Amino acid sequence: MTEAKILVIDDNKSVLSALEILLQFEYKSVETLFNPNQISSFPNMEEIDIVLLDMNFSAGVNTGNEGLYWLNEIKKKSPNTSVIMMTAYGAVDLAVRALKQGASDFVLKPWNNERLLATVKSAYELRKSKQEIHQLKKKENELKQVINADKNFIIGNSKALTSVLNLVRKVAKTDVNVLITGENGTGKELIARELHRLSPRKGELFIGVDMGSIAENLFESELFGHIKGSFTDAKEDRAGKFEAAHKGTLFLDEMGNLSLQTQAKLLSAIQNKSVVRVGSNKPIAVDIRLISATNCNLEQMVADGLFREDLLYRLNTINIEVPPLREREGDILVLAEFFLKKFAAKYDKPGLRINNLAHEKLMEYPWPGNVRELQHTMERAVILSEGNVLKPTDFLLHSKPLQSMEHMPSTLDEMEQQMIARALEEHDGNYSAAAGQLGISRQTLYNKLKKKNK
Numbered sequence: 468m469t470e471a472k473i474l475v476i477d478d479n480k481s482v483l484s485a486l487e488i489l490l491q492f493e494y495k496s497v498e499t500l501f502n503p504n505q506i507s508s509f510p511n512m513e514e515i516d517i518v519l520l521d522m523n524f525s526a527g528v529n530t531g532n533e534g535l536y537w538l539n540e541i542k543k544k545s546p547n548t549s550v551i552m553m554t555a556y557g558a559v560d561l562a563v564r565a566l567k568q569g570a571s572d573f574v575l576k577p578w579n580n581e582r583l584l585a586t587v588k589s590a591y592e593l594r595k596s597k598q599e600i601h602q603l604k605k606k607e608n609e610l611k612q613v614i615n616a617d618k619n620f621i622i623g624n625s626k627a628l629t630s631v632l633n634l635v636r637k638v639a640k641t642d643v644n645v646l647i648t649g650e651n652g653t654g655k656e657l658i659a660r661e662l663h664r665l666s667p668r669k670g671e672l673f674i675g676v677d678m679g680s681i682a683e684n685l686f687e688s689e690l691f692g693h694i695k696g697s698f699t700d701a702k703e704d705r706a707g708k709f710e711a712a713h714k715g716t717l718f719l720d721e722m723g724n725l726s727l728q729t730q731a732k733l734l735s736a737i738q739n740k741s742v743v744r745v746g747s748n749k750p751i752a753v754d755i756r757l758i759s760a761t762n763c764n765l766e767q768m769v770a771d772g773l774f775r776e777d778l779l780y781r782l783n784t785i786n787i788e789v790p791p792l793r794e795r796e797g798d799i800l801v802l803a804e805f806f807l808k809k810f811a812a813k814y815d816k817p818g819l820r821i822n823n824l825a826h827e828k829l830m831e832y833p834w835p836g837n838v839r840e841l842q843h844t845m846e847r848a849v850i851l852s853e854g855n856v857l858k859p860t861d862f863l864l865h866s867k868p869l870q871s872m873e874h875m876p877s878t879l880d881e882m883e884q885q886m887i888a889r890a891l892e893e894h895d896g897n898y899s900a901a902a903g904q905l906g907i908s909r910q911t912l913y914n915k916l917k918k919k920n921k
């Protein structure tokens with residue numbers, strides 16, 4: 468016996484009792500209504516799985532409008548209940564109208580018992596899958612809220628940051644592609660998240676991709692997905708980041724690190740608003756808001772033949788430049804106090820404060836690793852602090868000039884390698900600490916070392 472609850476509505480009493488007897492053999496609960504006016508006051512319509520509804524009620528009236536009207540009333544009370552219309556032979560066009568208005572099926576009177584039972588059975592299956600979808604959607608929305616509920620506040624009240632945030636507020640409402648530029652650790656990702664949080668897509672996912680850490684041969688599979696068996700490790704079908712971000716925001720970070728070949732593939736996906744999974748030839752439409760970020764000068768890279776001009780043109784409909792911390796003096800102490808509170812709570816050191824001399828030291832430092840460096844500096848100071856007051860000596864800053872003139876490197880690459888070597892030396896070869904000091908991710912540090920050793 469199936470658990471489903473069925474309601475039959477017909478003004479013909481013999482139809483009602485015939486159907487009640489037939490359905491009771493298969494279904495646990497069968498109720499009947501002789502007068503459709505009772506629909507409005509029928510309790511708990513949402514619990515009814517299937518309604519069998521007559522299309523014509525008033526004797527002699529055969530327009531079917533009564534049926535359509537009551538179908539509407541039932542759907543208003545319980546959108547997920549499956550409604551099967553019962554109509555006389557010759558009124559099929561009317562049944563089609565009912566289907567368009569949300570009925571799940573129809574049966575012709577006089578009915579064939581077997582066929583009617585099959586129709587009810589498939590309507591019940593449909594109702595069950597609708598309920599499952601409803602539950603999954605609810606769960607999905609809850610998950611999205613948890614994922615998007617970032618505790619990432621943008622702190623600072625310098626003029627420079629305020630004008631960036633004003634621009635963010637304006638641009639967030641639109642769907643245009645945004646390119647965020649600025650030095651490492653200035654808060655580009657935070658700005659991208661803010662754009663998403665203030666956009667009409669905020670209820671959907673924000674998917675971030677560090678383009679610098681994707682190996683060239685995995686690029687397509689990571690971004691566009693693959694189908695099972697398309698390469699050795701493709702054990703099952705998998706969606707790429709574009710598909711995962713469908714209806715939401717896709718954030719492509721470290722855009723300056725792409726090969727020309729990869730740039731061409733990316734451009735094609737952006738232009739066509741669709742992706743083709745590796746191993747397939749079927750395009751899948753994707754609706755994404757694209758935000759990208761880089762610390763490179765892409766215009767210069769275009770001039771040097773390292774970046775496609777057409778791709779740059781696609782990415783930077785709007786360019787948001789995040790200024791370095793040294794140009795946002797008004798933010799330094801506010802951020803320092805913010806991080807102090809955060810880490811004092813994390814490491815259970817309440818009542819910690821920074822004295823005036825230390826404030827001065829923090830203000831004078833040029834912060835080459837920007838906010839990320841300030842964050843790490845504060846964390847280290849809080850961990851190592853012994854009293855209640857943080858003094859200048861509690862802040863380990865690399866305040867000596869970065870290079871003495873005799874050893875000035877002659878190329879940018881050389882300078883980068885020297886800085887990496889020095890950071891690794893200072894942190895006894897600890898990659899995470901060295902990357903933190905340099906204001907880059909551990910993966911970016913690996914990539915740079917790999918490049919050097921090639």
Ligand SMILES: Nc1ncnc2c1ncn2[C@@H]1O[C@H](COP(=O)(O)OP(=O)(O)OP(=O)(O)O)[C@@H](O)[C@H]1O
Pocket residue numbers: 619620621622623649650651652653654655656657658720760762802838839842906907908
């Ligand atoms: N205005 C800010 N307020 C609070 N935290 C900030 C702010 N700016 C940056 N941060 C924090 O500093 C760290 C670095 O920021 P983020 O990752 O957004 O920088 P980025 O410019 O994207 O860096 P990269 O170029 O290395 O990817 C993060 O932990 C971020 O939360």
